[in-house]
Amino acid sequence: MSSGRGQVWAHVGQFFAETDYDVVVVGAGLLGAAAAQYLRELRPELRVLLLDEGGLPNEEGATLLGAGVWDAAGLNAEAVALADTTRRELERWLGVDLRPLTLLDFGEEGPCSAGEVLAAFPALTAWVDPAHLPRVESRDALTYRPGELTLRLGQAAVAAGADLMLNVRAELTPGGVRLHRLTVTNRHEVVVHETREVGARLVVVAAGAAGTELLEQGLGLHTPHGRAYVQRPRLRQPSDSASPLLRAGDLLLRPLSGEYALYLPPGSADPHGYQPTSGRLTGVQVGLRRELLCRLLPRMDALPVLASEALGVGRSLADIEGAWLGLPYGDPQHPPVAEQVTDGVWLLLGGSATRGGVDTLGLGLVRGMVDGLTH
Template sequence: MTPASDPPAPGQVWAHVGQPFTPPAARPDGTHYDFIVIGAGRMGSLLTLALTRAAPQTRLLLIEQGGLPNEEGHTILAPGLWTTAHLTHDQHAAAHASRALIEELGQPTPRPHITLHTHPAPGSVPTADALEGHPDSLALIDPGVLTHATTDPHALAYRPGTLALNATQTAIRAGAHLMLNTRAAPHPAGVVTAERLTVTNTHQIITHETHTLRARHVILATGADAPTQAEHHLGIHTRHARAYQQTPHLNAPSTPTSPTLHAAGLTLNPQHGAYTLHPAIHHRDPHGYAPTGGHLTGVPTGLRRETLEDLVALMDALPTLATPALHLGRSLSDIPGSWVALPHGNPHAPPTHEPLDPHTTLLLGGPHADTLGPHTAQELAQQLAGT
């Protein structure tokens, strides 16, 4: 037997069906793995890494339906902004614990975060003073409307996809296994059905083979899809919800030192010499909701109606939104969008985890995953390792 002090051998990766997969021999209790994590977004990847550190020498499998990082979830589109600007004081310790992991894995860059206000706020200064030295940013707003600003000079910008990729690669080196292009569903008693997917010559995605796996514990980290999966496969209804968020493009010049701006719920994130806009999430989307575009002066756009109305309402305070710099798209496919999980159905709720049954735990990031998600994943890993 390998001594516990020896580093584990690197894990295996199954990227496509051409790589044969045989489940490991079942233990006397019938389990193949200690932990199966479903979903290789930011939360699932961070949890997998945290489990390799909190519970080394365990059998651990991470399953992702797409590639790595996950290609259809919110990880790719999330702002990737760490800041304590909008947190309560009791959340700061968790935020700083998250920052340590972001600095280890996320390749962050310092980027000031400036929140704009119409009236004085605690710690605020005149907007012109806050944006001194950033003329490009000052040109985007009307300081006569957004008169005051508060600054977080310690904010960081990072890419959640990079964080997920680095976390997963580090976990594999520590012994975790990864199965890509596999659709997984949880069932009671720690059973997981894993369908390995392939593409036919006519570009149809089909199931190549199905495996039934059993783990001592299954963690459902599939983001906005997780509450629905819990209901469909486990028969458990949760309080959590989802909303569809889109990210319009603002073709206004930005520089590597331009601050991130936040006004009335809208975040302007400097990216690739321009800005990506991250609108506010007001509420959960109703069951069965299908996002559709809106109209501006009779012209169809690729933005959902609610987002378009928010931008129109901000045009006085942010005159740049009323210029051709704002890319609205001409079809739904022109504006990137994805479903984001809303813990407890509340866009302001922090990331959370909760047991669904004795063998299954739900892990959700949500809108605050940028700042608090890594700590939540580590917290869950410590709990699971203790059990």
Template sequence: MTPAAPSTAPDPPSGQVWAHVGQSFKPRDYDVVVLGAGRMGSAFAFYLRHLAPHLSLLLLEEGGLPNEDGATLLAPGLWTARDVPPARLDEARWTRQQLATAFGDISFQPRPLIELFAEEGTDRINAAEALAPFPDALAMVDVSALPFAQVDTQAATYRPGAVALAAAQSAVRLGADLMLNARAHAVLAPDGTGGTVVTQRLSVTNTHQIIVHETHRLRAGVIVLALGADGPHAAEHELGIHTTHARAYRQTPRLDVPSSDGTPTLRAAGLTLRPQNGGFTLIPAIHHRDPHGYTPTGGHLTGVPTGLRRETLEDLVALMDALPPLGTEALGLGRSLSDIPGAWLALPRGRADGGAGGLPLHQQLTGGVHLLLGGPHADTLGLAVAHDLAAAVAGITGRPWENEGAGT
């Protein structure tokens, strides 16, 4: 393939950042406004600036930094092809390449994923042999209870929060505007194309109360709802558009058993043990959506209150014999919900399992409003879905994963 001639066009000027209400903001119209600067919203902005630099773009974030908290910050950061349907493998591989090269230092590290099973199955090998190169991991597993394994040698770990921050910063350098500490909601235009974004700039009083400092109305040709688990709610309650998506509250407790850069990621019965910060972060399986109005609460173990919700606690108790460290003081149970990191997670199409349709997606809600959802499989496919929406907005038909060696 003949390389493209280098562009002679000057680099676009950097965008404006409004971090606090002390910075004066003059409302203007935008071609595209993105609500939410987590991983999906920031990645969309990053790719759109590459694909359509002529479109003006504003990225809005309620927090003080892109991905200051929420589902992106607590995402596993685990790329693995084991969860991907065959038809989506090219997108997943392209996402892995992007993670390795496009965002700078995000702690991307190839690290095998070893999934353990109690029964034989296709492509399963002896668990003791699979774990033998990793003595620290082998010491965590009772291989008589989980004697079989499947290994994804191409799996990798990284920091999703770093991806969100790097993508947002790059988008700004490429000309996107970014407003932080801003709560926003969309209002449909009467003609069904685009709409108005009502933006409330927030400030904090001396008594730590969050108040609305000023309100602006911005006209947008395209609006992207990248609000994570709040996106479907915004579509229904602010735009009057019903979706089939749902959400679930996922906690990520800590297991203080030593790990290193050479420790593999482990998985058993849907529970993922992700080596992180010298120990393990536990990523529990999501069995179902949480009903409307559900309020997360801690459970009880032998009558003692814990910070872990009951469903998660039951899963861990069921695995304590097969993974003995779960039955020791190394597992951080907490005493209340606030002791265990947790966040609401979007469930595309109301499902957590990829094969049944719970994969990241974008959905056109009206002529100019799109919903962008990551969910449980955003680690592996989120960037490809964000790029796909950016290309659609830019009017581009081809996709880089369709052409070997293509870049952003």
């Protein structure tokens, strides 16, 4: 039985000689870190290795872009069970950092008049046009930071005995993974320092949009999942700890870091291999993609704030964040996915739906997957 704290390999200067694990988890985003932690918690005799090409949490994936809003309204019975499990896990790992906020859900139906509810929030009266969105439901939702949750789960996994390797590119092989450990040259080029073979009885692929490519390139396995690019523009309107969330259809606005962040699911899958770009200033990508602006234009009558100067167009990639997301073709707003693609290989995808997405269902889905694997 493995016990004690796991080993961490953060750079190539740390010698690595392991050749076999019971489980290898590829991807240290929210779902991957949760899978590693639950595996060690429920089956402490299993040797678990968690991998990521970047850091913990992954800096370039969707985890850091997530809205972090738990809202179980409108879910079916199966999804409600996953949401309830997720809520219990959120309370367990985040405690007081899981914050309740009022969510105003605008539309053509709802128990309250939009004008009456907006009167209680004077700062928002110019945001919504009640002629287009006349009704609203006000309810409580829970908010958190997915990156912070991922960090806590990853640290707990290591504390429980899971090994963690960062700065490594994984390649799936029959019966395990091939590890390409990365380093940076004095010319700031990322290169492979060494390659190692590791056997595993079970591989959990939680690498976001890259997961489907890993399955195809390494094992020749095809799944009905594509990928899409999303951006998270900011709305330069002041917010504080008491500011409400706003939802209008599949558009969500969350108070974040003194402003508002705008969340909209991807509209469709981009062609394979397409690298999105927008404007350029001295070689740096800037601004909003035209596709996103085209999706926002029809919403500006109902939400006049989107047509104001408050919509941030950014001056650098740090202003307008983006990430590739895995999604099934033809279904850009899908819930989280946990599926066995072949014996010994599972695929985890976070999902891009703004309702019933990874923030509300993710931990429940992973917990259920691990429960099934360990019994």
